[in-house]
Amino acid sequence: MYLVANINIDICAATSCKLCTQFCPEANTINYNTELGKDEGYKYGSAYVAVDRCKGCAQCVWVCDNMAKHHAITMVMIDQLPKAAMTDYITYGEKSTTAQLVNPTAGSE
Numbered sequence: 001m002y003l004v005a006n007i008n009i010d011i012c013a014a015t016s017c018k019l020c021t022q023f024c025p026e027a028n029t030i031n032y033n034t035e036l037g038k039d040e041g042y043k044y045g046s047a048y049v050a051v052d053r054c055k056g057c058a059q060c061v062w063v064c065d066n067m068a069k070h071h072a073i074t075m076v077m078i079d080q081l082p083k084a085a086m087t088d089y090i091t092y093g094e095k096s097t098t099a100q101l102v103n104p105t106a107g108s109e
């Protein structure tokens, strides 16, 4: 097991700053989905991490804490994630990349 970045949608969706998406060194790992959090009343969506691409460097945590000052990202053991986005289900749009949110423990029984 290893640590990956996990974004708190309730914090991120309230800001929609998108700063972390510009600093992750891994391509298509932190993405932004304008639909995330809409069911909870947030207007602009949230960043999320495609965990199977995340290398655990924690650069995004530093950016969110110290540059954005939103403290929305923590490093979490991959098997402790409440839900996760995997690039298995990624779709490449004209202007965005979207990975489907799935529960990594689903289907393991």
Ligand code: SF4
Pocket (backbone or CB within 6 Å): 007, 011, 012, 013, 015, 016, 017, 018, 019, 020, 021, 047, 063, 064, 068, 070, 071, 072, 073
């Ligand atoms: S820097 Fe933090 S608040 Fe900004 S988009 Fe990334 S996770 Fe969300």
Ligand code: SF4
Pocket (backbone or CB within 6 Å): 004, 005, 023, 024, 025, 026, 029, 030, 049, 053, 054, 055, 056, 057, 058, 059, 060, 061
């Ligand atoms: S921990 Fe590193 S690789 Fe993973 S999402 Fe954050 S910046 Fe990207």
